[in-house]
Amino acid sequence: xxxxxxYRLKHTEKAQAIVDQLxxxxxxxxxxxxxxxxxxxxEARISPEKHYNHVPCSAGGLPEYxxxxxxxxxxxxxxxxxxGKSTCFPVAMLRGASFDTSLxxxxxxxxxxxxxxxxxxxxxxxxxxxxxxxxxxxxQETYGEDSFHLGEMGSAMVQGIQGEHVxxxxxxxxxxxxxxxxxxxxxxxxxxxxxxxxxxxxxxCVDRGAAAVMSSYNKYQGCYCGHHDxxxxxxxKEEWGFxxxxxSDFGSGVRDTVEAANGGQNVEMSGTxxxxxxxxxxxxxxxxxEDRINDAALRIIRTMISFQEAGNSRYPESVIGCRxxxxxxLQSAREGITLIQNKHSVLPLNRKKVxxxxxxxxxxxxxxxxxxxxxxxxxxxxxxxxxxxxxxASNSEVIYYDGANIPHAKELAESADAVVLIVGYxxxxxxxxxxxxxxxxxxxxxxxxxxxxxxxxxxxxxxxxTGSVNPxxxxxxxxxxxxxxxxxxxxxxxxxxxxxPGMEGGTAIGxxxxxxxxxxGKLPFxxxxxxxxxxxxxxxxxxxxxxxxxxxxxxxxxxxxxxxxYGFGLSYTKFExxxxxxxxxxxxxTASCSVKNTGSMxxxxxxxxxxxxxNSRVDRPAKLLKGFCRVSLKPGETKRVDIDCPLxxxxxxxxxxxxxxxxxxxxxxxxxxxxxxxxxxxxxLDLA
Numbered sequence: 001x002x003x004x005x006x007y008r009l010k011h012t013e014k015a016q017a018i019v020d021q022l023x024x025x026x027x028x029x030x031x032x033x034x035x036x037x038x039x040x041x042x043e044a045r046i047s048p049e050k051h052y053n054h055v056p057c058s059a060g061g062l063p064e065y066x067x068x069x070x071x072x073x074x075x076x077x078x079x080x081x082x083x084g085k086s087t088c089f090p091v092a093m094l095r096g097a098s099f100d101t102s103l104x105x106x107x108x109x110x111x112x113x114x115x116x117x118x119x120x121x122x123x124x125x126x127x128x129x130x131x132x133x134x135x136x137x138x139x140q141e142t143y144g145e146d147s148f149h150l151g152e153m154g155s156a157m158v159q160g161i162q163g164e165h166v167x168x169x170x171x172x173x174x175x176x177x178x179x180x181x182x183x184x185x186x187x188x189x190x191x192x193x194x195x196x197x198x199x200x201x202x203x204x205c206v207d208r209g210a211a212a213v214m215s216s217y218n219k220y221q222g223c224y225c226g227h228h229d230x231x232x233x234x235x236x237k238e239e240w241g242f243x244x245x246x247x248s249d250f251g252s253g254v255r256d257t258v259e260a261a262n263g264g265q266n267v268e269m270s271g272t273x274x275x276x277x278x279x280x281x282x283x284x285x286x287x288x289x290e291d292r293i294n295d296a297a298l299r300i301i302r303t304m305i306s307f308q309e310a311g312n313s314r315y316p317e318s319v320i321g322c323r324x325x326x327x328x329x330l331q332s333a334r335e336g337i338t339l340i341q342n343k344h345s346v347l348p349l350n351r352k353k354v355x356x357x358x359x360x361x362x363x364x365x366x367x368x369x370x371x372x373x374x375x376x377x378x379x380x381x382x383x384x385x386x387x388x389x390x391x392x393a394s395n396s397e398v399i400y401y402d403g404a405n406i407p408h409a410k411e412l413a414e415s416a417d418a419v420v421l422i423v424g425y426x427x428x429x430x431x432x433x434x435x436x437x438x439x440x441x442x443x444x445x446x447x448x449x450x451x452x453x454x455x456x457x458x459x460x461x462x463x464x465x466t467g468s469v470n471p472x473x474x475x476x477x478x479x480x481x482x483x484x485x486x487x488x489x490x491x492x493x494x495x496x497x498x499x500x501p502g503m504e505g506g507t508a509i510g511x512x513x514x515x516x517x518x519x520x521g522k523l524p525f526x527x528x529x530x531x532x533x534x535x536x537x538x539x540x541x542x543x544x545x546x547x548x549x550x551x552x553x554x555x556x557x558x559x560x561x562x563x564x565x566y567g568f569g570l571s572y573t574k575f576e577x578x579x580x581x582x583x584x585x586x587x588x589x590t591a592s593c594s595v596k597n598t599g600s601m602x603x604x605x606x607x608x609x610x611x612x613x614x615n616s617r618v619d620r621p622a623k624l625l626k627g628f629c630r631v632s633l634k635p636g637e638t639k640r641v642d643i644d645c646p647l648x649x650x651x652x653x654x655x656x657x658x659x660x661x662x663x664x665x666x667x668x669x670x671x672x673x674x675x676x677x678x679x680x681x682x683x684x685l686d687l688a
Contacts, residue, residue: 004209006241008306015302018065019294027297028279030060036271037251053080055271068308069303073115075125076141078377081118087325088379091370093480094336094499096143099606099628101156108160110325115166115252118136119314122167128154128201129176131481132550133448133537134525137179137430140480140500141375144524145551147197148625151204158210165310170205172216172249174231179433179449180539183252186219189546195653203240211244211303217252218300226253232264245299257416261288267298281523321380322444333501333508338521339570346472346493348515348572354417357396359386360403363478370500371431372446379503385422388506392514413466423459424478431549445579453531454484467491476509486563506642513653522569526552533560552675553621567608568674582669589645589685591671597633602631611641611650612668618652664688
């Protein structure tokens with residue numbers, strides 16, 4: 001049984017009976033983390049194996065009332081606990097590129113089982129923040145730039161996690177889209193942008209059962225999000241009917257006792273600085289109502305006992321990093337790696353023709369799993385791109401060079417039958433800021449936001465020089481979000497976006513290069529010709545305004561052609577989408593089409609549904625993603641695909657009436673293989 005909202009609410013009476021017996025001190029103890037962050041990080045400096053969250057972080061618990069403590073395990077590419085054991089899945093951005101909600105649920109199930117084996121009961125790794133600008137260093141932890149897609153993928157993870165009776169926590173609520181200034185920045189936007197762009201995916205995860213929400217460090221409209229009465233009380237709990245509990249982000253997620261308690265914060269993590277005795281004192285001084293404490297205690301107890309009674313039994317340690325979970329990690333990498341260019345069918349490589357293969361780039365031999373912040377997972381091993389390519393190139397002589405001397409790299413490329421260049425980023429280039437200062441804030445050292453969306457100049461020079469002498473040049477890009485390609489893409493035959501592909505990523509790269517696996521990923525973000533086509537963000541700032549438009553919606557609204565559109569990805573076979581039919585009912589729009597594999601290789605296509613708003617009386621995007629379906633086809637096979645779009649998905653937010661409204665008008669409806677109009681069949685549906 002999944003611990004859904006209806007099931008949890010059945011425990012309200014039992015939870016309230018416990019709350020009624022508790023002293024103020026006992027209730028406040030439920031709201032208090034037990035593991036100060038400064039202590040955790042001090043231990044890690046002395047003993048690297050005692051890294052952040054190497055064991056679950058605990059909070060609360062009342063054993064005499066059979067209320068278990070919260071046992072927090074971070075993510076999002078697996079379980080952070082342990083060293084040399086956990087399965088390291090590809091980053092969420094790659095998993096988003098698969099557009100496979102079924103697979104994401106399976107990954108959630110696997111992560112939950114490993115959490116239970118570690119003794120945890122909560123997964124803090126469902127990150128669904130929307131990257132307003134793709135330079136956000138931590139955007140690798142989320143699924144893409146589109147709110148609808150984020151909600152579908154995030155809620156699939158929630159359902160997978162909670163299907164094993166582990167609490168799924170979605171984060172970071174809300175407007176957390178930068179690293180360098182995340183502790184100080186005040187984010188502002190207009191009401192429509194708030195409700196239509198930045199909050200819908202959170203609501204979808206809550207509606208589909210998420211039992212916990214983590215607040216963010218930043219301010220929104222002048223108030224810290226961990227203290228935010230509007231976000232936490234009025235929107236999340238009252239308007240959306242959220243029945244679970246809110247937890248602060250670690251260390252600096254709470255800044256003031258009274259503001260946080262009155263603003264809707266329920267649990268201070270990972271240690272207790274502002275709650276505990278300080279909170280008890282403010283209640284007794286009349287600055288915080290005991291009703292606030294009672295509400296927090298009820299939410300925590302109800303959630304904890306409902307998950308416990310649903311049967312979250314502990315799995316054996318052998319499930320951690322087991323073969324089944326590693327196979328899922330490999331499947332994910334295979335499905336998400338995205339082929340975005342393949343001139344003259346350079347790929348797949350022919351083993352009989354490629355006798356000498358040159359692999360270039362410093363990242364080819366690196367264990368490059370993503371950033372080294374709170375989402376870092378420590379698996380038993382990593383298959384590097386070089387290892388995976390070498391294994392796949394069974395009939396070839398493989399020569400590796402890091403590319404430091406470009407003339408030498410060019411000589412190697414001239415002598416090769418094919419060249420594979422592994423370029424992009426690592427944890428030094430992008431990710432979570434992780435150096436702790438004495439005041440528990442973080443600045444500097446590694447990670448952070450990317451100011452430049454292009455490759456390093458040394459990578460660009462390496463690509464141009466080697467690509468000019470070998471037409472069979474393939475670039476494999478490593479990175480967490482958009483990497484611009486216009487400066488060099490004409491120099492090479494093929495381009496693969498590999499994101500951070502996880503512990504088996506090298507295996508998948510090798511298989512795809514040689515055609516053992518047909519690539520099927522689709523870009524979960526747009527790649528512009530120039531980064532100036534995207535919103536401008538000040539990464540080091542005290543204030544940032546978020547506009548209504550970003551990503552592919554911005555480019556299309558402004559009539560700017562991208563280098564590669566949202567939802568785009570090539571295959572080694574060909575698909576034909578025909579016979580589109582568009583229908584409407586009282587609460588749904590439905591689009592259907594026939595998809596045929598007209599090529600000679602089995603493959604998967606992601607059919608995408610977009611709704612257009614050209615007839616709207618208000619300013620709206622040209623079109624937005626509102627449905628998708630992944631379909632696998634053998635050569636010559638045809639399948640019928642149906643995609644439903646609830647009419648609620650078409651609403652706009654009226655800031656004057658402070659509610660969502662459905663326009664009665666003709667809607668443009670599109671179905672096809674990417675957001676590019678050339679890849680879509682267009683129809684109309686009249687809701688007048």
